Amino acid sequence: MKNYTTLADIHDLDGLIGEARSLKSKNTASNTGKGKTLGMLFFNPSLRTRLSTEKAAKLLGMEVMVMNADKDGWALEFEDGAIMNSDKAEHIKEAAAVLSQYCDIIAVRAFPGLKDKEKDESEYVLNSFKKYASVPVVNLESATGHPLQALTDAMTIQEFNKAEKAKVVLSWAPHPKALPQSVANSFTEMMQRLDVDFVITNPEGYDLDPDIRKDVKVEHDQEKAFKDADFVYVKNWSSYENYGQILDIKENWTVNQAKLKNTNNAKVMHCLPVRRNVVIADNVLDSENSIVIQQANNRTYAAQAVLKRILECRKE
Amino acid sequence: MKNYTTLADIHDLDGLIGEARSLKSKNTASNTGKGKTLGMLFFNPSLRTRLSTEKAAKLLGMEVMVMNADKDGWALEFEDGAIMNSDKAEHIKEAAAVLSQYCDIIAVRAFPGLKDKEKDESEYVLNSFKKYASVPVVNLESATGHPLQALTDAMTIQEFNKAEKAKVVLSWAPHPKALPQSVANSFTEMMQRLDVDFVITNPEGYDLDPDIRKDVKVEHDQEKAFKDADFVYVKNWSSYENYGQILDIKENWTVNQAKLKNTNNAKVMHCLPVRRNVVIADNVLDSENSIVIQQANNRTYAAQAVLKRILECRKE
Amino acid sequence: MKNYTTLADIHDLDGLIGEARSLKSKNTASNTGKGKTLGMLFFNPSLRTRLSTEKAAKLLGMEVMVMNADKDGWALEFEDGAIMNSDKAEHIKEAAAVLSQYCDIIAVRAFPGLKDKEKDESEYVLNSFKKYASVPVVNLESATGHPLQALTDAMTIQEFNKAEKAKVVLSWAPHPKALPQSVANSFTEMMQRLDVDFVITNPEGYDLDPDIRKDVKVEHDQEKAFKDADFVYVKNWSSYENYGQILDIKENWTVNQAKLKNTNNAKVMHCLPVRRNVVIADNVLDSENSIVIQQANNRTYAAQAVLKRILECRKE
Incomplete structure (x- = not known):
């Protein structure tokens, strides 16, 4: 290399x-x-x-x-x-x-x-x-x-995966500051190279760069996207279309236990630092579903x- | 440990x-x-x-x-x-x-x-x-x-002590800024564990936390406290009673050679940094009485x- | 030492x-x-x-x-x-x-x-x-x-010198900020200890401390100074006479290829960081004349x- x-x-x-x-x-x-x-x-x-x-x-x-x-x-x-x-x-x-x-x-x-x-x-x-x-x-x-993060993420998914072909969902989450798309971009690129079923879910207006997304499915309904997920990767990013903007979103995109209900007891990932009860709720971060600490390691x-x-x- | x-x-x-x-x-x-x-x-x-x-x-x-x-x-x-x-x-x-x-x-x-x-x-x-x-x-x-400082202090007193049972005085000193009680607290706790005759001297209003002082004698007359001292540990702290305040003190609490006269040629200690001629006078810091450099080591x-x-x- | x-x-x-x-x-x-x-x-x-x-x-x-x-x-x-x-x-x-x-x-x-x-x-x-x-x-x-820089400079001149007795010119150059004379001082002292033909060129008002210059020739005409030079050391300094001042200079003292024409294909040195096209022009820094990177090494x-x-x- x-x-x-x-x-x-x-x-x-x-x-x-x-x-x-x-x-x-x-x-x-x-x-x-x-x-x-x-x-x-x-x-x-x-x-x-x-x-x-x-x-x-x-x-x-x-x-x-x-x-x-x-x-x-x-x-x-x-x-x-x-x-x-x-x-x-x-x-x-x-x-x-x-x-x-x-x-x-x-x-x-x-x-x-x-x-x-x-x-x-x-x-x-x-x-x-x-x-x-x-x-x-x-x-x-x-x-x-952020390719070092994406390599970490691939390694972590491989470690924790028990499914034959894991369903991995990248979910947008709210954040008070305008953040880069870097982590989401590299994660998206990485998932396209793994043998996984990959879906991105984010509010309208938050679709990532089409050149990076390529033919990855974008599902604007978070609940639908989470169905049967083995891994939910949560991350905020600012709008790509309205470049660098924070858009007004009505629904609640914070990931909590209720939202994990229809997943396959999904492991929840985040690159950290994570804002508790804004990006991910305490009841997820403090549960066995969360693997954010192992991921950081x-x-x-x-x-x-x-x-x-x-x-x-x-x-x- | x-x-x-x-x-x-x-x-x-x-x-x-x-x-x-x-x-x-x-x-x-x-x-x-x-x-x-x-x-x-x-x-x-x-x-x-x-x-x-x-x-x-x-x-x-x-x-x-x-x-x-x-x-x-x-x-x-x-x-x-x-x-x-x-x-x-x-x-x-x-x-x-x-x-x-x-x-x-x-x-x-x-x-x-x-x-x-x-x-x-x-x-x-x-x-x-x-x-x-x-x-x-x-x-x-x-x-x-500040327990690492207190361990250093105990070690330094042991190194320099020549008395059978040393008299150790912790003396408050003036300072333009409001400082924590941390060093004084840990020193006070440490002295209670050593076989020394320990006295604290400070102006009224500057008594340390009674839960830390316990039955250590507090002498508000600095001159009396210094009598026959083998070690004088000088340190400023802000008021505990009027928490975090700097009180108006009339007497001069700066430690100088004149004040050491009635000590047993006391060794003078300070955790550093020390403000010269405010906390301790040049004529002490530049004398053989001062062991602040050895203490820092x-x-x-x-x-x-x-x-x-x-x-x-x-x-x- | x-x-x-x-x-x-x-x-x-x-x-x-x-x-x-x-x-x-x-x-x-x-x-x-x-x-x-x-x-x-x-x-x-x-x-x-x-x-x-x-x-x-x-x-x-x-x-x-x-x-x-x-x-x-x-x-x-x-x-x-x-x-x-x-x-x-x-x-x-x-x-x-x-x-x-x-x-x-x-x-x-x-x-x-x-x-x-x-x-x-x-x-x-x-x-x-x-x-x-x-x-x-x-x-x-x-x-x-800046004696570590001066030792570096002497070493670099020795490495690159092909002349029996090199002609070394220290040339003042423009800069938007008032800089110390340190590098120029130490370089001047160092050149007096090497077997070189050393000349300083700077605008009037920018002569270095006479106690450091001693009998080194100061040539206020940059073009004359550069004639047959083997090494041109470029560096800004603020005025010593009008201590710390930036003086108003009419001529252009930026070192560029045109100015190197009458040198002996001079090697150009600078301690870095260098402001391109203010201190030294791109056409010098990007040419074989520049040895600033090797000098930094x-x-x-x-x-x-x-x-x-x-x-x-x-x-x-």
Whole structure:
């Protein structure tokens, strides 16, 4: 694996999930990454992603250097030919080239602005690092995707699945803030690669990007969608059609026990952090249906598998 | 040792102090914590506590991950049943459970608000971590106590004591800001467990919580209290009676050489940082009476002893 | 080497550059610093210096603890005898003494205020650490100098030089913000110690401190200065004469390809971050003339050589 910026970077999905599960069952430190440095660059805050990826890297024997680009006010210029006489102190050309010399892998988190769809979809931050860095680049959640989360999700579904062909439902949920579509996008792409029966349910106006959804069924009636589900993945996202907007929704989309009644005793997933009694009710999160904690634990091993593949690829 | 959140977690005090002093005399790295991770979560800033605890963990071979909850704006919800549609993004139930999977020990710093005595005394931050974490929890200074500091203090008194039964005085001192009672509380509890003659001196209105003081003598005349003292521990705290208030004090409570005249050439202690010429005068801090630097050094070994005991307990 | 705060701390310059180049060619981890801790204290933000120095320390097997004094609001008092009843919570006397117990080497970054020349030139932050710390102190860029950068620069010139006696030009360049003279000062001092033909070119009003320039030629005509240059080091600094000011300059001092025409196909250097098309034009930075990326890479090995020398000195 050369980079891990989108799910398209995974060629052998079964092998990669197997690697993650095998690393989890061993749970021991190795020397694969000894003498190598992971640089993690955050344009947005992070705790879960930072900790799990840092832990993954250290389990591989790597050194980790964390850079908070957001806090240190290290404003980067991404435009080619810019006359930098304002607030941007460094161009991505230099930043990526220099970091490539201090780090063996660069991991970047850069959320969308949710104002300008075209700009967000260009993934200019992540793709500029990919263009100008001379070392592999890992996506720690970008404007339109979160592939480390999606790998974790696939691994978790495989672990918990008892059905021959599981029914997996991605359900939109309410949230007071406008959130990216990244997690939902990557989950949708991932489900299309697994042998599952996948349905998305969301209010009208919240349909995800058709280029990502492709022929996945979108059911605007949450109750219908949940019928016989083995897994319900709950997540809020802001509108794609009315880009970045929060729309006025009349029905209650919060996932609670009553709504799970017609599922196949579904396991409930969420990438966390989750707002209790807004996104998912206490009576679900505190029940055996919830596997959100186990899911979060898998973040470490998904990241470890990805870093391991990248390190091995560099050695060849 | 299962957790280290209050002094009640120490069952064999002599043994623990002995361990800390032995680790100090050896001052070598070990592998006790190899492959284990200490997560340090700060709801308030810290430098001394962070550095000494980080160093202690690394001397034991542990990995350390630092999370600044205060700066990353990772607002946690602590109330059961809350409808999280406002500024709190994650509930302590998830936060503690997830961190327990990335870390083998969780250390937490959470100061009191000093507005609501009952809320502060509930120690809701620390105790919620203890309730919902599945790994040991260490107190890096909480609303009402600072047990790592108290262990350091006991160790330091033992090192420097030449008397058969030392007279130890805890003296209130002035400060421009309203400070927690945490350090004074834990020091008071610790002195009650040592074979010392312990007196607290503070202005009227500054008496500590009677449940912590118990039958410790409080002498409102600083001069009388200092008579024949072997150790003077200087520290400011805000009023407990007029909770969190700074009261108007007429006399000068700053500790200076003149005040040490009638002591038994007392050693002067302070947990640092200390405001010179407000809390303690230059002529004391720059004299041989001051052992504040040696005391700060012992923070590392007190933390190392605690972490070692916790790691050993986990192995059994 | 006991400390590394100014270039005067280098007694054997050839040996030190040789060490840095040898460490670069080996590029392997060693155990020289095993069990030792580098404390890096930042009063100003840093990414390049932090990452390269952190990497250097880890290549030597050291532990690294980073303290952001600027962000944690750890306001230090530097004045002797101060009555600390205002915003400063800790005196440098305690801070330096305590850090000396947690760290084996203390590295400090403290920029000038650029308001009060005398105060900046006293280097009170760096020198107070040197005075009160009991362990070696390293300068990560101070009010008037940046010796780690200057060592990097000397090493880079040696690597790329093909001339018998290279002509090196330090050229002032425009910048929207008032910057310190530190990098230019240390570069000027360093060039006086190398066997090169050294010229400084800057607009009138921008002459560097005469005590640092000594008899180095200052040529106010950039075009004349560039004639036959082998190396052009570009850097902005604020006025020394009109201390800390940005003066009104009519000519265009941005370095571009047209200006390199009469050089000896000069290599162009800059300490980074560089503002494209303000300090240096795209057509230089994107050409083979630019060695700014290779120069940044050498930061790691210059820091590694310095830390290694200090560690070896401590062992003797």
